Amino acid sequence: MGSNPRTVPAPMIVEDWDQLTFRVNREAYRSAEIFARERGWVWMHTWLYLGHETEIPNPNDFKVRTLGGRPLIFCRDSAGEVHAFLNSCPHRGTVLCRETEGSTRLFQCFYHAWTFRNNGEVAAIPDADAYESSDEFRASMGLRAVPRLEIHEGYVFVSFDPDVPPLLEHLGDAADYMTMIEQQHVGGMTTLPGTQLYSVRGNWKLAVENAMDGYHFAPTHNTFVGYLRESGYAVTDDNQYAYDLGNGHGLLVLTGHGGRISMVWEPRFGEDEKVRTERHRAEMTERLGEKRAHHVADESHILFVFPNLLLFDIEGLSIRQLEPVAPDQTDVRAWQLVPREEDPATRALRMKTVVSFVGPGGLATPDDIEAYEAVQRGIQATAGTTAPELDYSDMSRGMADEVKGVQGRSTDEGAMRGFWRHWVDAMGIDEGLEVNGDRPASFLSGRDVR
């Protein structure tokens, strides 16, 4: 993909506070070297979203999942504890579990029949007396656990680096937006079966940018906006904002892109749902207080948790995980998160409404996919150009307001800039960031949503 021969393209990002421009070197989306460095630096040394606890609700449940290119087993042991193991037999490296999901107390490698308990301990090594010190040997041959695993509000994160800071420190201000989702309903939330597994011909960072980009909504989703308008809902981008939450995380707060099932009614949800919405909204105020209930219920949030998790807390709730597989290809997995307890009619409405927008068969996501695939193809035009300054993408929108101390709008590109600054840091290429002029105090103070 990378047709530019430079191994360290410089600079990767040019941030100019005199000219009020922010530019990203397009090698970041194309280069095999940069992709390899992302695998080695970002994916090896950051907390990664693995899955949701409710995907494996019962003891002995398991799923297999690839993260950062590494095959993993995500399971709950017989005692109920959640684990992430490398899905590779410690003996000779064979993929240990070749099913995608199921329930088991034991994982047995088919190759030589080594067998492991679902807490990682060796259960059996056939003819173990052939090994000189079989007890010691056996103890050293347990399943290799991913070094760190922590859970926040049911979201299971892992890190391949044993020395990362605690998860909550990494999540920072993003953590509370995950808590807000859990607070939407008394009984909490659960994932449902029916995972959207698809893949896009675009760099993973294009998917991140797209999610943090309210500017594209009206032109890219013209047909979806038209559908909402016809059903009696007027889409607006007014008075909606984007936030850089620090550590690469970003947030769009949207109040004019659509209703929210059981919280903000809109005509396409139907009259029966209106009554249920009013009842639930009143319960939320009582339970959470007026202010907190407002932030939890009335705002749609698109939350990006660096580097591989997107939460679409919009009409309904979708969890989207990004798994980069090549500079120009990203596997995507998406789950629907729903209230554990819900009226069946509301649930059916929720499922239909959510997938009418999100996913590769929806009325909107295919246009987003078209956008990142068209960018991936289009940026070949300036690869290795004799005018290297042309090989940059522009993310300057809103910098003029930022200098004035005005909060960036959802239609600006401030959340993307926060992502890219953190990316440079996570990649260990600080020299790749060129800053000209004085950067104003950023909006890291967050929002008061409690």
Added chain:
Amino acid sequence: MTILGNPGSHAVPCAGRTVTRQEVEDFLYSEADILDRWDYDGWLALFEPGARYEIPTTDHRAGWSPHETGSFVDDDWDLLRARVKRLKSRKAHAENPHSRTHRLISNVRLSEHTEDSFRVSAAFIVHRARDGHFDAYVGWYEHVLVPTGDGLRFRLRRSLLGHESLAAGARLSFIL
């Protein structure tokens, strides 16, 4: 995939008459032709009002309801019409320019369902060319059809994918 009763059936009684496999094959072939020609008004006319269009996810298991699980497509009659309207728009960017599609349908089997409807299962291969790529989609149709005075109509049009996941670039922005 649901195993249908009386496999290989070439005729089912329905709505007071006999529906033959040949009649159903002709219906499916003409639908394929309509879709490949991008005649979406013509396509919508093949549905009875209130009909549904579904594509379950690739991890789908028999018995799952789209009302209780994630899906790729879970269109009721309103959404189906919105989808057609969208696909006819120049602003449906994912399909403007249109994909070129080519459809093969085989292994058509009929089975009884209700008094006024019957089930059809069939295997499909849909090839799609766009943006220098050529994608193949394979799977099964599990439709519910109704005979009317004006020919057959879809009550449920359901495409089940045979893939483990959608391959890179292989979105479902057109009708599968």
